[in-house]
Amino acid sequence: MKRNQPLRRKTALKAKKPLERKTPLRATGNLDRSAPLPKQSKKRQQENRDRHAMKNAMFPDSRPPCIVPWCGLLADDLHEPLTRARGGSITEPDNAVPTCRGHNDELTNEPAWGYELHLLVHAWDRRTYAEMAEDRRIALARWYAEHLEEAS
Ligand SMILES: [Zn+2]
Numbered sequence: 001m002k003r004n005q006p007l008r009r010k011t012a013l014k015a016k017k018p019l020e021r022k023t024p025l026r027a028t029g030n031l032d033r034s035a036p037l038p039k040q041s042k043k044r045q046q047e048n049r050d051r052h053a054m055k056n057a058m059f060p061d062s063r064p065p066c067i068v069p070w071c072g073l074l075a076d077d078l079h080e081p082l083t084r085a086r087g088g089s090i091t092e093p094d095n096a097v098p099t100c101r102g103h104n105d106e107l108t109n110e111p112a113w114g115y116e117l118h119l120l121v122h123a124w125d126r127r128t129y130a131e132m133a134e135d136r137r138i139a140l141a142r143w144y145a146e147h148l149e150e151a152s
Contacts, residue, residue: 094129
């Protein structure tokens with residue numbers, strides 16, 4: 001075919017019957033959407049209530065110190081070592097540690113010390129929350145033993 005020749009149909013277009021619905025459209029329920037969408041699902045609302053109750057049960061009287069042993073500030077946040085993004089529970093006490101705002105932010109950047117102290121847990125970690133909490137307690141105790149023996 002010559003390149004400058006326009007493309008042409010070999011068969012003519014046929015007139016077809018227009019498509020018809022076999023069943024007519026029916027008016028269904030009320031489509032009024034005047035109520036705003038909820039900011040959180042019922043499930044998430046309940047989860048947050050449970051988390052609040054857990055926090056109050058864990059720290060009934062006052063703000064605990066930040067769990068990072070070299071910090072010394074009071075905690076602002078509860079941090080999940082197995083993060084919510086990694087499938088971690090936000091209502092499991094063994095997956096909640098108090099942190100100051102600065103260390104909570106710092107842990108977001110996944111520092112090595114976070115994993116060493118079990119304040120961060122990989123998504124593929126198969127330990128139970130209780131096992132993680134126990135390993136964290138041991139790692140923190142070891143840190144204190146190594147760093148504070150000369151102080152006492
Ligand atoms: Zn801190």
